[in-house]
Structures are given as structure tokens and as C-alpha cells.
Amino acid sequence: MKLHYQLNAAFTALILVLMTITAFFIYSLLMDMLILDERRQLEARADILIDVINDQSPSSGPTLSQLVQDRNYPMLLFNQEEDVILFRTMPANIAQEWVLRYEGELVNQEVWAGGGERFVVYDFPLSPRSDQVLVMATPLNDLQAVQSVFALRMIVVILIGLILAVLISYFFTRRLVTPLSRLKLELKKIEKRQFDQLEAVEATGEIKEVEQSVRNMASELSRYIHSQKQFFQNASHELKTPLQSIQGYAEGIRDGIFEGEAAEKGYNVMISETERLKKIVNEMILLAKLDSSEDVYHPERTDIMSLVTQAHDRLLPLAQEKGVALSIQTDESFYAEVDHERVLQAFINIISNAIRHAEHEVRVETFEKNQSLVVKVSDDGEGIPQELLSQLFERFMKGKGGETGLGLAISRAIVERSGGSIKAYNESGAVFEIELPSD
Numbered sequence: 486m487k488l489h490y491q492l493n494a495a496f497t498a499l500i501l502v503l504m505t506i507t508a509f510f511i512y513s514l515l516m517d518m519l520i521l522d523e524r525r526q527l528e529a530r531a532d533i534l535i536d537v538i539n540d541q542s543p544s545s546g547p548t549l550s551q552l553v554q555d556r557n558y559p560m561l562l563f564n565q566e567e568d569v570i571l572f573r574t575m576p577a578n579i580a581q582e583w584v585l586r587y588e589g590e591l592v593n594q595e596v597w598a599g600g601g602e603r604f605v606v607y608d609f610p611l612s613p614r615s616d617q618v619l620v621m622a623t624p625l626n627d628l629q630a631v632q633s634v635f636a637l638r639m640i641v642v643i644l645i646g647l648i649l650a651v652l653i654s655y656f657f658t659r660r661l662v663t664p665l666s667r668l669k670l671e672l673k674k675i676e677k678r679q680f681d682q683l684e685a686v687e688a689t690g691e692i693k694e695v696e697q698s699v700r701n702m703a704s705e706l707s708r709y710i711h712s713q714k715q716f717f718q719n720a721s722h723e724l725k726t727p728l729q730s731i732q733g734y735a736e737g738i739r740d741g742i743f744e745g746e747a748a749e750k751g752y753n754v755m756i757s758e759t760e761r762l763k764k765i766v767n768e769m770i771l772l773a774k775l776d777s778s779e780d781v782y783h784p785e786r787t788d789i790m791s792l793v794t795q796a797h798d799r800l801l802p803l804a805q806e807k808g809v810a811l812s813i814q815t816d817e818s819f820y821a822e823v824d825h826e827r828v829l830q831a832f833i834n835i836i837s838n839a840i841r842h843a844e845h846e847v848r849v850e851t852f853e854k855n856q857s858l859v860v861k862v863s864d865d866g867e868g869i870p871q872e873l874l875s876q877l878f879e880r881f882m883k884g885k886g887g888e889t890g891l892g893l894a895i896s897r898a899i900v901e902r903s904g905g906s907i908k909a910y911n912e913s914g915a916v917f918e919i920e921l922p923s924d
């Protein structure tokens with residue numbers, strides 16, 4: 486069943502239950518209220534009667550018996566000492582029954598039974614010293630008729646209330662469910678990868694938050710699919726170039742086009758290209774393993790400062806060869822739970838890039854920040870090309886004079902596996918900052 490109908494049904498059922506319970510309580514209290522009210526009226530009527538009796542003069546106004554009979558009031562006047570009926574406007578059998586049962590049973594009751602009927606009564610001694618008791622009565626049937634009319638009206642009110650509740654619930658659930666239905670359509674577009682056709686959904690509260698998350702997810706997915714495509718294009722290009730060169734030399738040597746020294750050069754190119762292919766494939770495998778958390782990363786308590794020093798020492802000859810001054814500034818030990826081989830490799834990748842792109846010098850500095858160690862590598866080269874900056878750490882992303890474009894992708898994968906982060910920006914040259922949390 487659609488959510489819209491489910492919410493409507495739940496809301497209507499709730500209103501129905503609430504109204505029924507309320508109606509039931511009102512209905513059951515109503516009879517008590519009617520009896521109370523009727524007794525008040527009987528009392529008022531009794532007061533009028535007593536006034537009439539007191540004012541009675543033989544010549545003026547209706548007689549007492551005329552008055553009560555005209556109005557059809559069931560009433561009874563009797564002497565309770567002698568059990569004698571003095572006056573009555575009700576059937577004799579009921580009057581007789583009440584006189585006999587009065588003292589022992591009926592005296593404090595509000596509803597008396599008699600002649601198969603029930604009556605609301607108001608009884609009181611006519612005067613403080615007399616034994617005469619006046620009983621005014623109203624058949625309960627009359628009150629039950631009032632109660633039934635009330636019940637009927639209540640049912641009409643409940644029905645009108647219910648119709649209004651359904652209309653209101655329809656309005657509100659529509660407001661709630663429409664953005665969800667729109668969101669469903671947007672998700673269908675994501676499923677079909679129609680990222681450029683996504684439209685904003687008007688919503689508020691949690692639905693708006695979900696919509697925002699869906700949009701973020703879509704743009705992340707779109708970016709991921711794009712980078713995967715680019716990865717495959719770059720990877721196939723990267724692998725095709727050395728393979729073509731190997732194939733060209735191999736065919737040339739087989740067909741006798743390259744002989745002697747030329748063949749010798751061909752063999753050397755084939756070997757170096759094979760080496761390059763092997764390096765690319767190994768790095769791709771390493772990246773895949775780092776991504777899929779296979780057993781290539783063995784963390785242990787490691788002093789990051791000593792790794793920075795080791796990277797510096799290993800790259801010093803390369804820097805001297807290029808005429809670049811490689812300076813290092815380290816502090817006391819900083820321990821982190823990392824795979825030292827891998828993190829050393831990440832440092833070497835970044836520092837060797839800096840040496841390759843530096844004009845005169847490369848600086849490696851370290852400082853602590855929020856329980857983490859930042860290793861900052863800066864050079865005085867031309868900086869990172871602007872168009873490369875946003876995708877610098879993607880696989881096979883390389884600029885002019887780059888090699889395979891996997892070094893930074895591997896470095897980022899290692900740093901992230903170590904629980905850290907890496908970023909790059911330009912200052913007077915390129916700057917790379919690697920942040921590693923302490924153990």
C-alpha cells in the first residue's frame with residue numbers, strides 16, 4: 486500500500502478511536518447529568534406547588550389538583566407514619582408500592598422503580614413537623630429519549646469530524662509524500678546515471694536533508710564514474726605505448742630491419758620498456774591492494790621523524806646530482822602506528838617529485854598540529870599546474886615532464902591507510918603537506 490494511503494488510514498483511525506472514546510464517556514455521563522438536572526427541575530416545581538398550596542383561597546386560581554393534572558405531573562402525597570395516600574396523580578398500584586417501600590428502601594434513592602417503569606424522583610417532607618411526604622416524579626423513559634437524540638447528534642458530529650479529519654490528513658500527507666515521490670524519481674535518474682538531468686526537490690526538514698545527501702551522493706558517484714573512465718583510458722594508454730615500442734623493435738629485428746648496433750639499441754629499449762611495464766603493473770597492483778585492504782599494509786609503532794630522515798638520506802645523492810639543495814628540519818621522535826616501509830615510500834615519492842621540479846632547493850620541515858605530525862615538503866620550482874591541482878592524486882594524472890603519474894596516487898593511498906591526510910598547494914613553488922596522527 487502506498488505511503489500516502491497508509492498515513493491517511495493511520496491518521497483517520499487515530500481520530501476515530503479518540504472520538505469514539507470521548508463520545509462513549511460523554512454518553513455515559515449524560516444520563517447522570519440529565520437525572521441531576523431533572524431533580525433540580527422537580528425541586529423547583531415542588532417549590533411552586535407549595536406556594537400554590539399556601540396561597541390557595543377558595544375563590545381564586547386553579548385548585549391544586551387541577552394544576553397538577555393539567556400539567557400531567559406524576560406526583561404523590563402520603564403520610565409515612567400511617568402509610569396512607571393523601572393525594573396522587575399517578576397510577577394507584579405504583580403509588581401504593583412506593584408508600585410501602587418508602588421508609589426501608591426508597592427514601593435516599595434518586596431513581597425509583599414501579600409498575601415496570603423507572604422514575605427520577607424528588608421527595609421531601611411537606612413541613613418539618615409533619616409526617617406527610619411529597620414525591621415528584623418524571624418517567625426515566627423521557628430522559629432516555631433525550632439521551633437518544635443526543636447520541637444521534639453526536640454520531641452526526643463524529644461523522645462530520647471524521648470527514649474533516651480525512652480531508653486535513655489528505656492535505657498534510659500529500660505535502661509530506663509529494664517530495665518523497667519526487668525524490669524517488671530523482672533516485673531513478675541516478676540509477677540510470679542521468680546525473681545531468683537531476684532537479685532540486687522542494688522539501689523541508691529531514692526530507693530536505695535526505696535530498697541534500699542524495700545530491701551529494703550523486704555528484705560523488707558521477708565524479709567516481711568519471712575518474713574510473715579516465716583511469717581506464719590513461720591506464721590503457723600508459724600500457725599501450727611501451728607495448729607498441731617493444732612490438733616495433735621486435736618485428737624490426739625479426740624482419741632484419743634492425744641489425745648490428747641498431748638491433749642492440751632495440752634490445753635495450755625493449756628491456757627498459759619491459760621494466761617500465763613491470764613497474765606500472767606492480768604499482769597498479771599495489772594501489773588495488775591498498776584500496777581493497779589486502780595484506781600489503783603492516784602497521785607497527787614507528788618513529789615518523791626517523792622515516793623523514795631516512796627518506797632525506799636516500800634522496801640526497803639524487804638532489805646533489807640535480808644540483809638541488811635538500812634541507813631537512815626534524816624535531817624529537819614522533820610515534821605513529823603505520824607501516825614504515827610504505828610511509829617511507831610515500832615520503833620518497835613526494836620528495837623525489839620536489840627534487841625533479843625544484844629550481845634550487847627543496848625543504849622538508851616537520852611540526853606538530855592537534856596530536857598529529859605534519860611533514861611539509863616545499864620546493865622553489867614552477868609549482869603544480871592549475872588544471873592538475875584538483876585531480877593531482879588521481880591515478881595516471883601527470884603534468885609536463887611527468888613519468889607514470891602513479892606516485893602521488895600511491896602516496897595518498899598509503900597516507901590514508903595510515904589514518905592521515907595529504908594536500909598540495911602552490912606557494913613560491915609546490916607544497917605538499919602530509920598529516921599523520923600519533924598512535
Ligand SMILES: Nc1ncnc2c1ncn2[C@@H]1O[C@H](COP(=O)(O)OP(=O)(O)OP(=O)(O)O)[C@@H](O)[C@H]1O
Binds near residue numbers: 834867889892
Ligand atoms: N613538486 C612538484 N612540483 C610541480 N609539479 C609536481 C610536483 N609534484 C608532482 N607534480 C605534478 O604532479 C604529477 C603527478 O605526480 P606523480 O608523482 O603522481 O607522477 P609522476 O611523478 O609523473 O610519475 P611517478 O608515478 O613516476 O611518480 C607530476 O607529473 C607533476 O606534473
Ligand SMILES: [Mg+2]
Binds near residue numbers: 834837838892893
Ligand atoms: Mg612522482
